[in-house]
Structures are given as C-alpha cells and as structure tokens.
Amino acid sequence: MASSDDDVGTTGPPVIVYKFRHWGYMEMEGPFKGHAPTGGLVEFFGMAILEEDEEKKIVMVGFFYDRGEMPGGLLKGTKIDSSAFC
Secondary structure: OOOOOOOOOOOOOOOEEEEEEEEEHHHHHHHHEEEOOOEEEEEEEEEEEEEEEOOOOOOOEEEEOOOOOOHHHHHOEEOOHHHHHO
C-alpha cells in the first residue's frame, strides 16, 4: 500500500534528529587527572534532537551521550606521580 503526505502527518514544524561523533588525539602537554597522554584517538558518539517553531527558529535542543565515554579515553594513559609536575 502506497502512502501519501496525508498518511505521514506533515503538519507543523519539523523535529531534527542527528547522530554525531566528537573526536581528537590525546596529545596534551601534560597529564589528565594524573594520567599521561597517550597520543591515541579519543572519541565519543551522541545524538541531538532539535525542535523548531513555525518561523523555523530553534526552540529546543537536547543532546544525549554517554558522559563517561570521553573521560574513559583520557584515562587510558599510565598513572603518573603528580609531584613531578609541582
């Protein structure tokens, strides 16, 4: 059975949903919370939902991601003695 625009319910402003990836390389000049930089890739993934009003202005933004994913990547380096940096 073919659907039409009427079947989908296309009234009102759109809701925009997208998936993202934020990444970088851990090439810091110093430690992160006592862990040495590894030079390795650190990344996390998430999703965002945006709602628009009738004038196509964004009225709501929500981001959803695992808050431990990126810090976990930053803590992969070996634990170092913090007194060496004082």
